[in-house]
Amino acid sequence: MLAGNAHRRALARVGRERVCAGGRAVNKPAELPVQTTQPGAVGQTRPHESAHLHVAGAAPYTDDIPELAGTLHAALGLSPLAHGVIESLDLERIRQQPGVVDVFSAREIPGANQCGALLQDEPILAGETGDTLRYRGQPVFAVIATTRDAARRAAALAKEVVRATPLPPLLTPQAAHAAQQYVVPPMHLARGDAATAMAAAPQRLAVAFELGGQEQFYLEGQISYAVPQEDGGMKLFCSTQHPSEMQHHVAHALHRPLHAVQVECRRMGGGFGGKESQSAAFACVAAVAAARLGRPVKLRVDRDDDFLITGRRHCFHVEAEAGFDTEGRLLGAEATLVSRAGHCADLSGPVMTRALCHFDNAYWLPNVALHGYSAKTNTQSNTAFRGFGGPQGAFAVEYLLDSVARRLGRDALDVRRANFYGVAERNVTPYGQTVDDNILHPLVAELEASSDYRARRAAVHAFNAQSPVLKKGLALTPLKFGISFNVTHLNQAGALVHVYTDGSVLVNHGGTEMGQGLNTKVAQVVAHELGLPLAAVRCSATDTQKIANTSATAASTGSDLNGKAAQDAAAQVKRRLVAFIAAKWGCAEAAVVFDEGRVRAPGQDAGFAEVVQQAYLARVQLWSDGFYATPGLHWDKAKLQGRPFFYFAYGAACSEVLLDTLTGEWKLLRADVLHDVGRSLNPAIDIGQIEGAFIQGMGWLTMEELIWHPADGSPRAGLLMTHAPSTYKVPTANDCPADFRVKLYEGENRHDSIHRSKAVGEPPLLLPFSVFFALRDAVSAVGGHRVDPPLQAPATGEALLRAITAVQRAPAD
């Protein structure tokens, strides 16, 4: 313990020295105070509740759970075609492979061959003779073998045993849009008269660009472990953000009632949206296999198969046009967003809704017409990914404003600011919600000053004037992000709080832990409510037998919903304890205080455990459920109008890049972030979310590129070529800028959220827009900022060099 304290003091010393080095006050969140004694801990920096286990390899993930005797392993045989009709499945050949115990296809599924998230349009396994193969990588059959290796080797014969008649595939959103193939009907969100406003505007311009998709690349791949239970029951250990949905799909596939299926998830090795709906097929296959064989069956998907089977962030094709005045104010805007939905709907509809509802980002758009098309393609079904369409929608308006500023020869920040939502007017979104918590103006002003934006803008100009090959670029972009599920009924949560007779507390809630620190925050909330040190509170695995009918841990709402539910449960226990002890002590209930692990009243002081024991003997209920439903939400899905969001989170980032105009190579020199999390529940965890989202979003917009083999008639058509980390490149440590200044905005949520905090999972994914637009600024410098660079996202070296070349070759004005 002494050594530990010495270590912490030493750490603090190192931190201070580093801050002072070079004389720059760099905000280094690692120097946040490490509090060890204060109870409650809401608002305090605390390590992730599992950190000490993570670092020791002692935090079990689904594949680490000790296997029960008799456990078998499953693998999936995948469609060798992007589109075709099944002629035959030679599963007998698979059955004869070494170690194989069982093989089955769709017809052997006892219940529904269906795992669509919202629509019944997604088979678990492709089907039988005469059924359609929808994409290359679609699971067609399952192999169960004595070892995982044997199952994988047998499943790899799919290309030989699945015989099919090829059909021409639709691989790109543009091709599907042209063919009017959609997974859900087109959506339109409009206010005012965009066409008339654009026609009357002093100036107008149009942009068109590609915005790439993104693989979640959770480090732990998809996995389910199914264990048969008595009387037709099934228990699944599943790496999923949505245990209840897995329970539903498995029950339907097994043709059993929901009460017969239990799904448990202690933690995930990352989710990012990819384990919201798309863990379903794996859960269902493992459960069906376990039910068929009466033995435990584990399905852990190889990384390449994970890429080939599951979907990811939707790529978008965007065409947008705006009419604007000399200040760059958008008087009218129209945009068409076409997403690559993939072979089925999954969550593509809500993703598009959120894209349309975030096209406004931080800006007042008096006249706007938005059109969203979720194109049905013969590719993996795209799904939730951190931001859920919001980043794509907001990126579109930022691209437009960036071009408007260049056209006007004005600083892009000035144009952005001219369009900011007002506080008392110009403050209604196109979908009819009033922006009643706008902090854009002070937040952006603070970052503008702290990042030294104006002086650095001048320095960038000066640098570019004397540097023929390397060019610098600078951009400051804001964000506003709506918090709540767009679907109102999902905004509910439950929790259980058990107080045991030794005073220790166990919390269970419906949210899942995927690294975001939800359990840490919920434990902090409960500890705070009961006046206990954080160590007295423990969160247990998410379990459909404990909290029923849960929503996905998604839409950044985990802490908002489950924190409130757990607070409610803890408060109920506390109320009973207060009533009990006030009666015993003969004092007013209002005089009883829970603090520092003790219960106090004037002249009275007892340990929490002591009070709990006395309450137990007096037959006081020491556990409680809790519930929360976000107030004030309503949403008209048909008209895309209402109040879908409880509140908005805000933020801004300023990035400076250095670009090589010979190769398109670039480097992020410095990034400044100011982000709004309301009153932080745990600053270190919030900073971790912000920084992680920044780097992840930067990867999306720059280096992470998905490439499918084109529809050229070859057998490889529709094959995702970038299906492993060898070909799909997510950022590494060297991509984290050496000068990275991340700060939380001082403030609190104006709405009654849990301890006035704000959600933090998704909003900061929009911060690295600043990196992309800094790159576009650097490309623009090649042409003296007279040519609008046709830069696509991801801005890979190749995309950048293409844009540079286009600017160089553009005719001079």
Place this chain on the structure above:
Amino acid sequence: MPVEEVRPVRFVHRGAIVEVADAAPTRTVLEWLREDARCTGTKEGCAEGDCGACTVVLGDLDAQGQLQLRPVNACIQFLPTLDGRALFTVEDLAPMAQRCGAGALHPVQQAMVDCHGSQCGFCTPGFVMSLWAGYELRVGSGAVPTRQALADELSGNLCRCTGYRPILDAGLAAHAAPPVALPREPVRAALATLAQDPPLHHQAGGVHFHAPRTLADFAALRLAKPQARVLAGSTDVGLWVTKQFRDLGDILYLGRVAELQAVQTTATHIQIGAGATLQAAWAALAAEWPSLRDVWLRFAGLPVRLSGTMGGNVANGSPIGDSAPVLIALGAAIVLRQGERVREMLLEDFYVDYMKNRLEPGEFVQALRVPRAVPGQVVRVYKISKRFDCDISAVCAAYSLHLAQGRVQQARIAHGGMAGTVRRAPQAEAALQGQPWGGDGEPALQAAMAALAQDYTPLTDMRASAAYRLQVAQNLLRRCWLETRTDAPWPESAVNVFAREAAL
């Protein structure tokens, strides 16, 4: 040819010597750890050596009998390659700290907790082991890594949650705590015991794994088993098994042949043994030509460089391997051995076609011989990829120019990623021959850039389009000229965004 008796694989794990008799020769270290030993702290993220979640640390005795540690990817290392080595995993660290009373966790682990370096935690054991390997290199010496050095050492570890800043903080903070060093003597003693074992001949399921210890024995076995697979670092061959389910047959492992592990710099050559790691080979080359530092740092990630070999990279002959363009530009030769016969040829003559070379049955790569730097020689190598770290080149351009009196006396230009094999650019070279390389070099430069379009017809694939490859190759030649022009060369910092101020 001496054929040893079959014996179990023996290695040090959790403080004891472990024997494994029945594992298939291609069973990976990760499979053994997780499925057989039930040490599940080490994770599988990709099974191809690209994410680092499975990073473990191997201990070897060097020629001086000292314990050397290196992080490797357990997912692509075959179990028999552990023979005679010590295996350290994330489970070993906390007990080490507890035994010396330093706390519940090792300083590297405690720093990761204190700096909030884990979120989902799945990549964390790999990061901890990479950080620990770097920590052990420095502990007790008073040396503290720079942030940049840490980032380079973590190039083989992916984290999707944190954005890396807190992990780099942790790597620094670990050195501020009271030191906890691995007790080396017991490990050294155990490895010395294992060194008394006869060379490994492991067999399971009728498949043999041979790890001879002398060059003569290796050559004899190779001749006797021409169908057997030669295995060096297994950073590529490992994937043939984990991803392609290829049956490798019998395996001849050259990682135990002492004569092949060395990198020697003589008066005339740098000689790189076929078993020398990429890290050792690049270190020697970068010592001779400091401009090679970038391609060294960017060649895969550190764990791959510490197990993969340059001999293997060259023998594999991938058109996008980064060793070959450099070696061909430098005029390197490849030394081939078949039984007692040793022959040598220029590396550029070794490649015949896509993944085809001049190796004959029973023959193997013994060494690479690189002529040393000469006065007037200018060397530059540029790697272009989507990501700085641990990516495969879209284009790798290597130039070795001999300049005198402001003119190009000889130009050797080789590219990876521009054709089915790594090849020189004869027409571009010819366009530069005898031409000025100063401010009046622009016409020759342009002619050479244009000639590259005749030298190569690159492919379009997931890494780059043909058009980009050609344009970049042309522009890199311009960068080379800007940097090395004889009249007024530009500093690297004016033409390369990755230029670093200080040397490693």
